[in-house]
Each structure stands twice: as structure tokens, then as C-alpha cells.
Amino acid sequence: MSEDETLFERVIAGEIPADVVYQDETTFAFRDIRPQARVHVLVVPRKRYRNLGELAAGDPGLLADVALAARKVAESEGILESGYRVVFNTDSDAGQTVFHVHAHVLGGEPLGLFGAPDED
Ligand code: AMP
Numbered sequence: 001m002s003e004d005e006t007l008f009e010r011v012i013a014g015e016i017p018a019d020v021v022y023q024d025e026t027t028f029a030f031r032d033i034r035p036q037a038r039v040h041v042l043v044v045p046r047k048r049y050r051n052l053g054e055l056a057a058g059d060p061g062l063l064a065d066v067a068l069a070a071r072k073v074a075e076s077e078g079i080l081e082s083g084y085r086v087v088f089n090t091d092s093d094a095g096q097t098v099f100h101v102h103a104h105v106l107g108g109e110p111l112g113l114f115g116a117p118d119e120d
Contacts (some may be wrong), residue, residue, distance in 0.1 A: 006100040008044050022076060026062055027069040038108030039077045039084070043055045043069045050089040055101045068106045079107040
């Protein structure tokens with residue numbers, strides 16, 4: 001992996017196996033390897049931005065593509081009516097570990113509260 005390459009670029013390139021649930025020209029979606037809910041899918045723009053703010057500033061149309069892909073994933077996962085949560089972690093206090101912006105699409109069951117400090 002080159003210095004600038006992220007894990008998700010390798011997933012998108014097919015170099016790391018993933019359970020792909022949706023893809024189109026601009027986005028790529030696959031199941032999170034450590035699911036935090038019954039449905040937990042990551043939606044990643046093929047073009048890399050570091051986080052939500054950089055994506056919104058750099059390519060608002062691509063951010064809209066990510067939001068629409070999240071909705072398509074919710075539809076194909078059967079959670080469009082029951083509801084779902086979309087989360088973008090940004091930097092360390094939020095626990096961002098992969099610096100290629102991605103939406104977590106969570107649902108499939110009632111979700112707990114979020115935003116509480118880590119207990120550790
Ligand atoms: P974040 O902490 O917001 O940067 O989210 C990164 C997410 O990527 C975490 O929820 C990880 O469980 C997930 N993840 C890491 N490696 C993989 C992988 N190879 N396939 C699928 N999900 C992964």
C-alpha cells in the first residue's frame with residue numbers, strides 16, 4: 001500500500017475482499033467487518049476525500065451521491081421504512097480510523113443513544 005493509499009481504496013480496487021452490497025459510477029458500499037447493528041454498511045465515494053467536511057467543500061454533488069447510495073442501501077436491506085442512521089466520523093474523538101470519507105449506514109433494529117463518551 002502506498003503512503004497515500006487507504007484501506008478503502010484497496011477494497012474498492014478488489015485487492016481486499018468485501019461483502020459488496022451496492023456500487024455505481026461514483027460510490028461503493030460494503031458490509032462493515034465489525035457490525036455495530038444488524039445492518040451496518042459503509043458507503044464510500046470512489047474518489048477520496050479525508051472527511052465529510054472536505055467532501056462537502058470539494059464536491060457537493062459527490063456528497064449527494066453518497067446520501068443517495070445510502071438510501072439505496074437502506075432500500076435493498078429492507079430498512080427504508082423502519083428507519084436507519086447515517087454516521088460520518090471525523091478525526092480522533094469521533095473514532096475515525098480510515099481517512100477516506102465513508103458513511104456508516106446502521107439499522108435493522110432500534111438503535112441506542114449515540115454521542116456518549118467512551119467508558120474507558
Ligand atoms: P471509522 O472508524 O469511522 O473510520 O470506520 C471505519 C470502519 O471500517 C470501522 O467500522 C471498521 O470496522 C471498518 N473496517 C475496517 N476494515 C474493514 C474491512 N476490511 N472491511 C469492512 N469494514 C472494515
